[in-house]
Amino acid sequence: MNERKPDADPGVAAGSRRTSFESYMRFLAEAPRDGTPVVLETETALSLHFDVLATQSFMSRRDPDRLVLGYTRTMMGFLLLHPSPARISVIGLGGGSLVKYCYRHLPATRVVAVEIDPAVIALRxxxxxxxxxxxxxxxxxxxxEYVRGREARPEVILVDGFLADGMPLQLGSAGFYAACHARLADDGMLVANFLASDRGMPHYLGAVRAVFGASMSVARAEDSCNYTLFAWKGPPRLPSLQTLLARARALEAVHALKLTPTARRMKRGEAVAADPDAWHALARPRDTL
Structure with a gap:
């Protein structure tokens, strides 16, 4: 969440773009400034906002299950290790982009979405x-609190929970990551979305490393200023780049995702995750992880 709105679709007629612009201008003028979730509707899309500057979720009317925002596509990199998980837990519902994609394209998977704000759920x-x-x-x-429960253990936990002012502190704490580690299946994987502008990233990554050890990677998300964390239970290294690329090519035959570049970024991200000195530099514009 908290990503800029995608550029206008060049295939959209000029009249539709004008109507969408008028809708956006009304939204800027009328949207509340108290963190209440609001929906911007245009002829081609819906987007969820907690403030007027950041987009929490974006849905194409033409293809409601498509992952429009780049960071959501990068988070699906878990498929490189778990192509068909039995269970996925999603922390943070938003507009349901990840939930809808997993529900539609992973037919053998049970998806549980956990959302703290009933006003967000009311928009489902x-x-x-x-x-x-x-x-x-x-x-x-x-x-x-949910991940501290005793229910079935997911192979994948996706963390994408945000408020108007950023990621809640409890979703970046050492206790939270320890609870995720305990809740995950024995070969499970944690995937989390971070804002590059979040000064707490070194703290979050240090807390993850204290729990998962060297079994982690952090990489720039596709087409965005977000970062994606991957942390897993098991061997401290991802499979070889050649293995990941082979898996990505096979998965791209059934998933409309750019998993080949994601595989490369994940593999490079192991070195970044292993270097605490690099964590403080992740937000630099010249960074090309």
């Missing part, structure tokens, strides 16, 4: 999030 129909069933459940709860 507008963002075309399917109703709960045997494969999907949306839970209104604090994600930091």
């Amino acid at each position: 129909e507008r963002f075309r999030i399917p109703p709960d069933d045997v494969r999907l459940q949306v839970v209104c709860a604090d994600g930091a």
Whole structure:
């Protein structure tokens, strides 16, 4: 979450772009400034906002299940280690982009989304999030508390929880990462979205390393100013780059995701995650992780 709105679709007619611009200008003038979740609707898309400057979630009307924002596509890099997980827990619902993609494209996977704000959950129909069933459940709860529970252990935990002023402190604490590690299956993987502008990143990465050891990678997310953390239980190194690229090419045959560059960034990100001195430099514009 907290990513800039994508550029206008060049295929959209000029009239539609003008109508969308007018909708956006009304949104700027009328949107509340108190962190209340609000939806900007145009002819081509819906977006979720907690303030007027940052986009929490973005949905194409033409293809509601498509991952429009680059960081969400990078977070799907977990497929390189878990191409068909039995269970995924998603901390932070937003507009449901990750939830909808996993629900549609991973038919053998059970998805549980945990969202602390009932006002966000109330928007699920507008963002075309399917109703709960045997494969999907949306839970209104604090994600930091949820992972301390005793329910089934997911292979993947996706952390994308944000408030108007950034990531909640409890989702970047050592206790939270320790609880995620304990909750994950024996070969499980944690994936988290960070803002490059978040000065707490060195603290978060240090807390992750204290729990997961060297089994972690941090890389620039696709087409955005976000970073994606990957941390896993098991061997301290990812598979070889050649292995990851082979997996990416096979997965790209069934997933509309750029997993080949994601595989390269994940592998390079191991070195970044291993160097605490580099953590303080992650937000530099020239960084090309």
